[in-house]
Amino acid sequence: MKRVKIVVAYDGTMYCGWQVQENGITVEEILNKKLSELLREDIIIIGASRTDSGVHALGNVAVFDTESRIPPEKMSYALNQRLPEDIVIQHSCEVPLDWHPRYQDCSKTYEYKIYNHHFPNPLARRYSHFVYYPLDIEKMQQAADFLKGEHDFKSFCSKRGQQLTSVREIYELTVTKKEDMITIHIRGNGFLYNMVRIIAGTLIKVGLGVYPPDYVKEILQGLDRNLAGPKAPACGLTLVGINYGKNS
Amino acid sequence: MKRVKIVVAYDGTMYCGWQVQENGITVEEILNKKLSELLREDIIIIGASRTDSGVHALGNVAVFDTESRIPPEKMSYALNQRLPEDIVIQHSCEVPLDWHPRYQDCSKTYEYKIYNHHFPNPLARRYSHFVYYPLDIEKMQQAADFLKGEHDFKSFCSKRGQQLTSVREIYELTVTKKEDMITIHIRGNGFLYNMVRIIAGTLIKVGLGVYPPDYVKEILQGLDRNLAGPKAPACGLTLVGINYGKNS
Numbered sequence: 001m002k003r004v005k006i007v008v009a010y011d012g013t014m015y016c017g018w019q020v021q022e023n024g025i026t027v028e029e030i031l032n033k034k035l036s037e038l039l040r041e042d043i044i045i046i047g048a049s050r051t052d053s054g055v056h057a058l059g060n061v062a063v064f065d066t067e068s069r070i071p072p073e074k075m076s077y078a079l080n081q082r083l084p085e086d087i088v089i090q091h092s093c094e095v096p097l098d099w100h101p102r103y104q105d106c107s108k109t110y111e112y113k114i115y116n117h118h119f120p121n122p123l124a125r126r127y128s129h130f131v132y133y134p135l136d137i138e139k140m141q142q143a144a145d146f147l148k149g150e151h152d153f154k155s156f157c158s159k160r161g162q163q164l165t166s167v168r169e170i171y172e173l174t175v176t177k178k179e180d181m182i183t184i185h186i187r188g189n190g191f192l193y194n195m196v197r198i199i200a201g202t203l204i205k206v207g208l209g210v211y212p213p214d215y216v217k218e219i220l221q222g223l224d225r226n227l228a229g230p231k232a233p234a235c236g237l238t239l240v241g242i243n244y245g246k247n248s
Numbered sequence: 249m250k251r252v253k254i255v256v257a258y259d260g261t262m263y264c265g266w267q268v269q270e271n272g273i274t275v276e277e278i279l280n281k282k283l284s285e286l287l288r289e290d291i292i293i294i295g296a297s298r299t300d301s302g303v304h305a306l307g308n309v310a311v312f313d314t315e316s317r318i319p320p321e322k323m324s325y326a327l328n329q330r331l332p333e334d335i336v337i338q339h340s341c342e343v344p345l346d347w348h349p350r351y352q353d354c355s356k357t358y359e360y361k362i363y364n365h366h367f368p369n370p371l372a373r374r375y376s377h378f379v380y381y382p383l384d385i386e387k388m389q390q391a392a393d394f395l396k397g398e399h400d401f402k403s404f405c406s407k408r409g410q411q412l413t414s415v416r417e418i419y420e421l422t423v424t425k426k427e428d429m430i431t432i433h434i435r436g437n438g439f440l441y442n443m444v445r446i447i448a449g450t451l452i453k454v455g456l457g458v459y460p461p462d463y464v465k466e467i468l469q470g471l472d473r474n475l476a477g478p479k480a481p482a483c484g485l486t487l488v489g490i491n492y493g494k495n496s
């Protein structure tokens with residue numbers, strides 16, 4: 001038996017998120033089905049990040065165990081032949097049998113995209129959130145700077161979160177603009193349930209002038225979800241990648 | 249009566265091109281229907297560029313005549329309320345009654361996007377053509393330089409073209425790469441049927457090393473469609489905009 005790691009990119013528009021559920025088709029479900037067909041055994045993958053309905057990924061990570069004699073690094077090609085065009089394996093390789101995509105140190109990188117213009121752009125609509133009113137990205141960056149570092153992010157977490165602690169560390173958090181597209185780039189050692197989308201929703205309120213930038217400090221200190229902005233829509237969010245450091 | 253100009257952006261993925269036809273839904277047909285509903289009279293628009301099935305636009309242009317008392321500059325907002333999310337009016341304004349989107353000097357700008365990587369990117373797939381083998385963009389730019397200026401582009405035109413002359417002038421033609429996305433940017437005083445996609449297909453062959461860059465000179469001189477590369481797929485092409493100069 002061997003353990004195989006796959007890096008998965010997907011357009012989340014048509015999926016009810018990553019994790020198998022009864023209400024609709026998920027990315028995990030498609031991968032389990034297509035891997036089981038390809039390898040002719042029952043495959044159940046374990047994903048690193050259970051992205052929400054409508055959220056995209058360029059580099060989510062999953063593992064599975066198999067008896068197959070197909071070389072692990074060839075599995076990406078064979079699997080891509082069977083997958084729909086909105087799910088593409090970017091990489092596959094063997095990892096040690098005790099390698100787990102969730103229980104170890106890693107950093108995750110997300111991007112939240114906002115199309116900020118007078119009219120929506122139909123070519124950007126699937127992968128960004130449209131905001132009509134002009135956003136002040138300098139104020140958004142000032143607010144973002146307060147969130148960098150290690151904090152208790154309880155105010156930025158939807159209730160469903162089951163984590164023991166809501167302390168996380170954000171290593172990078174930048175707000176940049178190119179033409180009409182604003183990108184919130186965020187890298188951290190882990191994120192609470194809906195945390196990136198609540199940060200995006202809060203930074204949008206700062207950009208609109210509804211919150212002053214330093215109100216974000218009060219939100220953090222209050223440890224109360226009701227203080228933060230709304231959860232920004234799923235379509236703007238992409239899990240860019242997961243970095244496990246030099247050992248993987 | 250007044251004449252109204254609209255600037256239209258659309259994701260062409262789901263449409264059988266711009267022009268009304270029997271085989272499927274077109275952008276022109278949707279606009280005629282929604283404008284007629286909004287203005288409560290039969291509206292027939294005239295478009296500047298009859299983009300092909302699957303081709304996108306950020307700034308196609310059309311005009312129509314109306315008796316409506318809705319201010320022309322407000323029509324974009326009212327119409328966007330009725331349109332599907334893959335068609336968005338970017339601008340509307342009144343123009344003189346003799347203003348025609350096709351019969352006058354203008355320059356058109358197109359971009360052809362190529363995603364050049366080992367695996368497809370599901371977030372790029374709708375708006376770019378995937379090429380697996382590495383492309384040499386320096387050679388592509390060398391070949392592109394031979395196409396700039398005024399030439400008879402008969403070799404770069406599909407048979408259906410009905411134009412009296414196949415002489416056109418290309419003002420700008422650049423090949424740039426950012427991460428894994430190659431952009432062919434082209435601006436000219438007009439384009440023959442399928443011309444941009446045949447140029448893209450030819451430059452891809454140069455980038456692959458199939459044609460040397462200066463073979464493009466021979467293609468031009470031969471005045472024979474069979475000498476040029478294949479028509480590149482529609483999904484990579486976007487009509488960026490049409491510039492009518494200072495009078496409009």
